[in-house]
Amino acid sequence: MTLELFGLKKIPLVKKGDDIAKIIEDDLKEEDIQLENGDILLIAETLISKAEGNIIKMDDVEVSDKAIEIAEKCKKDPKIVETILQESNEIVAVGPNFIVTETKHGFVCANSGIDESNVEDGLATPMPENPDKSAKEIREYLEEKYQKEIAIIITDTQGRAFRVGAIGTAIGCSGINPLWVRIGDTDLYGRALETTEVATADELAAAASLLMGQADEGIPIVLIRGFDAFNILRDTETGIKPLLRPKEFDVFRK
Structure with a gap:
């Protein structure tokens, strides 16, 4: 598998009332990028909040x-x-x-x-008030415009317990299940996996964060192409909730 990442470089400073989906469309046209089936657009949450006046x-x-x-x-x-x-x-x-x-x-x-x-x-x-809803609205607009199956992931930068430094994290998504349950798949030696679940949306967010940066890079949207598991995880109904560990299983809050 070969992943390609494209930072959208023509995104303007966003203000309240701006249409993020239309801004993406205009940028793709200016940069001569055509969306393809399986493309995943990752959008920094600050962009969504500013456009929504939050x-x-x-x-x-x-x-x-x-x-x-x-x-x-x-x-x-x-x-x-x-x-x-x-x-x-x-x-x-x-x-x-x-x-x-x-x-x-x-x-x-x-x-x-x-x-x-x-x-x-x-x-x-x-x-954003409802990152899943925002992601869905953007996905539906772009899918209608380009007639391609894509996914949208809203990202944030967060720290992690026991680790120093921040990392890109998914807080909303549409078009892809954020959690890849690999239970029942086999490893290299033919053993069945018993507990493996992959936070795929977080991994994609972390990859995009390398281009987005944390300072004045000015790249709030990244396109990821070539993620082979897109068809396996294709899901237009599920949002980010599968990644949220139920409180009763959160041993750090007991």
Whole structure:
């Protein structure tokens, strides 16, 4: 298998009300790229939040007593802490300069996914309200336009327990099942796999993140071509939920 990754270089700075699907269409045309069956487009979540107007003005944030208390522990700006609390279902842990929460979507991550990078001063972007819905709408538009079967994955950058450094992670998807259950397949010696499940959407997000970068690269959308398991995982109904470990099986929160 040979994977090809293309960073879309002509994506403009996005503002509220912009049509991401149309922006992708225009970029593909300008770069003379034709979508093919099995193509996967990975889109940085900040792009979706900005287009959907899901932006927080920090001057408008009213700080609660709880936010002030937590801010003293983690040494973060109380206003940022307040936005983190508002975007969370539960606080999992508080550490030096970070707060691990369960977001309203069910993701367990640092700072509820609040992002202060790649937006103007005084603003922050939470995760999109419904990344699966956003991914589906973009996929359906592009599939209708190009008459090809594709997938859309919305990505975020998150840290991992016990590992240093951030990595690209999938927070929404459409057109592909994010989890590849390999139970029953055989290894090189013919033994049946008993527990193997692959977080395919996360692996694709991590690959795309190498091109997206974390600073001023200006590549918020990456096209991945040549993923052989696309047809196996083709799924227009399932979103990101299969990747979320049920709380009762999360041994770190017991």
